[in-house]
Amino acid sequence: xxxxxxxxxxxxxxxxxxxxxxxxxxxxxxxxxxxxxxxxxxxxxxxxxxxxxxxxxxxxxxxxxxxxxxxxxxxxxxxxxxxxxxxxxxxxxxxxxxxxxxxxxxxxxxxxxxxxxxxxxxxxxxxxxxxxxxxxxxxxxxxxxxxxxxxxxxxxxxxxxxxxxxxxxxxxxxxxxxxxxxxxxxxxxxxxxxxxxxxxxxxxxxxxxxx
Amino acid sequence: xxxxxxxxxxxxxxxxxxxxxxxxxxxxxxxxxxxxxxxxxxxxxxxxxxxxxxxxxxxxxxxxxxxxxxxxxxxxxxxxxxxxxxxxxxxxxxxxxxxxxxxxxxxxxxxxxxxxxxxxxxxxxxxxxxxxxxxxxxxxxxxxxxxxxxxxxxxxxxxxxxxxxxxxxxxxxxxxxxxxxxxxxxxxxxxxxxxxxxxxxxxxxxxxxxx
Numbered sequence: 001x002x003x004x005x006x007x008x009x010x011x012x013x014x015x016x017x018x019x020x021x022x023x024x025x026x027x028x029x030x031x032x033x034x035x036x037x038x039x040x041x042x043x044x045x046x047x048x049x050x051x052x053x054x055x056x057x058x059x060x061x062x063x064x065x066x067x068x069x070x071x072x073x074x075x076x077x078x079x080x081x082x083x084x085x086x087x088x089x090x091x092x093x094x095x096x097x098x099x100x101x102x103x104x105x106x107x108x109x110x111x112x113x114x115x116x117x118x119x120x121x122x123x124x125x126x127x128x129x130x131x132x133x134x135x136x137x138x139x140x141x142x143x144x145x146x147x148x149x150x151x152x153x154x155x156x157x158x159x160x161x162x163x164x165x166x167x168x169x170x171x172x173x174x175x176x177x178x179x180x181x182x183x184x185x186x187x188x189x190x191x192x193x194x195x196x197x198x199x200x201x202x203x204x205x206x207x208x209x210x211x
Numbered sequence: 212x213x214x215x216x217x218x219x220x221x222x223x224x225x226x227x228x229x230x231x232x233x234x235x236x237x238x239x240x241x242x243x244x245x246x247x248x249x250x251x252x253x254x255x256x257x258x259x260x261x262x263x264x265x266x267x268x269x270x271x272x273x274x275x276x277x278x279x280x281x282x283x284x285x286x287x288x289x290x291x292x293x294x295x296x297x298x299x300x301x302x303x304x305x306x307x308x309x310x311x312x313x314x315x316x317x318x319x320x321x322x323x324x325x326x327x328x329x330x331x332x333x334x335x336x337x338x339x340x341x342x343x344x345x346x347x348x349x350x351x352x353x354x355x356x357x358x359x360x361x362x363x364x365x366x367x368x369x370x371x372x373x374x375x376x377x378x379x380x381x382x383x384x385x386x387x388x389x390x391x392x393x394x395x396x397x398x399x400x401x402x403x404x405x406x407x408x409x410x411x412x413x414x415x416x417x418x419x420x421x422x
Binding site for chain 2: 050051053054057058060061063064068071072074075077169171172182183184185187188191194195200201202203
């Protein structure tokens with residue numbers, strides 16, 4: 001019953017919790033039959049507009065965030081070395097590269113490659129060696145892609161994507177969108193899947209009740 | 212294997228997401244054999260100290276919060292009428308009453324009663340009619356409890372509880388603590404249970420892998 005279903009995966013390279021989603025969407029696709037559309041946008045721009053700064057200047061909450069991500073990576077069997085460099089210095093450019101990747105159809109490959117270097121090797125996205133190595137891993141020529149990603153056209157495309165996210169009420173990364181229904185956080189992926197299948201989170205007849 | 216296990220349930224009456232935990236802990240206790248210690252504390256005081264204001268002045272994130280809680284209440288089969296009055300005007304007093312209740316052993320009954328009136332009937336905790344009706348539902352004399360809750364001893368006990376939470380690194384409500392390991396958010400209850408049973412979130416041999 002799930003064939004052909006799609007979920008928009010709105011993400012920012014630079015979001016920490018998004019690592020957990022980036023690393024498991026392919027296996028979720030394989031097991032659920034749902035297709036994810038990878039949609040990079042500048043969540044940080046929206047967060048600054050909305051005075052939403054969950055970690056900057058919040059050392060207690062930040063320490064918890066790393067511990068929580070580390071525990072959940074263990075739960076999902078995803079390797080991790082924390083803390084990773086944060087916040088990113090080349091955030092916007094890392095995501096402009098993702099916009100090129102989305103246009104050309106290798107966004108998942110690039111995003112997984114750059115996140116893996118960030119969270120497993122401590123290398124920042126958006127600059128070398130992470131940048132060029134991730135592009136090569138995704139089968140691309142770094143010089144060509146970096147030139148394209150620096151163009152005004154791509155900068156505008158990232159802004160347009162951010163505008164689309166803002167119009168949907170999206171305020172952070174990752175967000176899963178099923179039509180106009182949005183689910184924020186890696187920990188809402190199951191809810192988004194259930195919504196895409198049933199249009200509700202209420203228990204289905206015959207399904208085991210969640211506790 | 213879980214007999215005798217305990218989890219500290221740190222909560223603030225006034226936290227919206229805590230409604231989901233308050234309303235389901237008893238059934239979780241029944242199905243898991245884990246006992247929850249209800250520990251009221253002043254999360255707002257800690258949040259103000261840490262400049263952590265997740266919803267005040269953030270209309271987009273607040274609108275999402277209500278929608279998310281409404282959807283998840285549906286998932287858990289918990290009745291809800293949103294938005295409930297927020298933030299609470301009598302937050303500190305509502306929690307001083309909870310401290311009396313915790314000392315005397317009827318904290319779960321009071322907290323469930325007052326949250327039900329708040330989230331199902333739109334009546335604020337910490338003031339009438341919610342306050343007295345919830346106390347009566349918990350089998351208590353409102354006059355006696357209200358007098359006791361206004362005492363300096365109880366005000367100090369709430370401060371001491373808040374100090375204990377702060378020392379554990381707790382910064383929000385609800386938080387589940389398994390020894391020194393803390394799990395923040397209603398959506399981390401399953402993680403806290405797994406941790407209390409296995410001391411890790413990593414998949415156990417023979418257990419089905421989470422996706």
